[in-house]
Amino acid sequence: MEDSQLIREIKAGNVELYSVLMRRYQRKILAFTYYMLKGAGLGHLAEDVSSETFYKAFKSLQSFREVEASFSTWLYTIARNTALSELRRHRAASVPLEDGEFVADASTDAVPEQALLRNEQVGMVRSAIDNLPEKQRAALILREYDQMDYQEIARILGQSISSVKSLLFRARLSIKNQLEPYYYGPVYEEEFYKGMRPNEG
Known part of the structure; x- marks a missing residue:
């Protein structure tokens, strides 16, 4: 099922289908937030930021308009903004780097x-x-x-x-x-x- 069809179904009340969208993008959003945070020593927060991204997207899904952007573009924009907010909150923090999950x-x-x-x-x-x-x-x-x-x-x-x-x-x-x-x-x-x-x- 295409993203657009899934979103129409979710907006119509079939909210359980949101898990399909999450599975479709979870790995990429997690990797993206990890790379965004890793340079500041915050790679260990990638899962939290990724989860927050999907939560924000779900809460705002009714306002999503596909004519303005694809779902993936919209989702990555939320992920980037969420990661930037986390970076601002931890600007002065010094946290040990954890690489394990994404080592090739x-x-x-x-x-x-x-x-x-x-x-x-x-x-x-x-x-x-x-x-x-x-x-x-x-x-x-x-x-x-x-x-x-x-x-x-x-x-x-x-x-x-x-x-x-x-x-x-x-x-x-x-x-x-x-x-x-x-x-x-x-x-x-x-x-x-x-x-x-x-x-x-």
């Missing part, structure tokens, strides 16, 4: 040395992403992890498409500059983000 699994065919190298590379990319300014980080996550197009990213971030392209250019350049000293050969951008994407970790 090595291929079962990889030898231990390859597995360690792969996880190290993924960790370096994620650390570089953490160092990005918030809008660059959000744009990059939406583009590389969620594979969104420029228009959808622009709607979520409240930016023009040209601004999104500029954010992505600066983000990629920053990450390349951060990582290049650790590579013996040329840095291939496509390799940077594989560990971020579903089924590629």
Whole structure:
């Protein structure tokens, strides 16, 4: 069932169908909020922020209008705003970083040395992403992890498409500059983000 049909059914009173929407987006929203919070040492709050996102979306679903934005765009906008609110509340906090849940699994065919190298590379990319300014980080996550197009990213971030392209250019350049000293050969951008994407970790 498409999102739009599910939403019509939920608005008509079949609220139990909201769990279908949650399952459809739960993993991606959790990953998005984790990446948004991790740089401030708040990755452990991602589940709470994700849950709050779905709660807010449910409470506001009657006011959602698909002609203005797709459900996924609307949901990611709520997730970003909720994560930013959490960051503001913990601006001065210093919390130990917890990486466990989102460390990429090595291929079962990889030898231990390859597995360690792969996880190290993924960790370096994620650390570089953490160092990005918030809008660059959000744009990059939406583009590389969620594979969104420029228009959808622009709607979520409240930016023009040209601004999104500029954010992505600066983000990629920053990450390349951060990582290049650790590579013996040329840095291939496509390799940077594989560990971020579903089924590629």
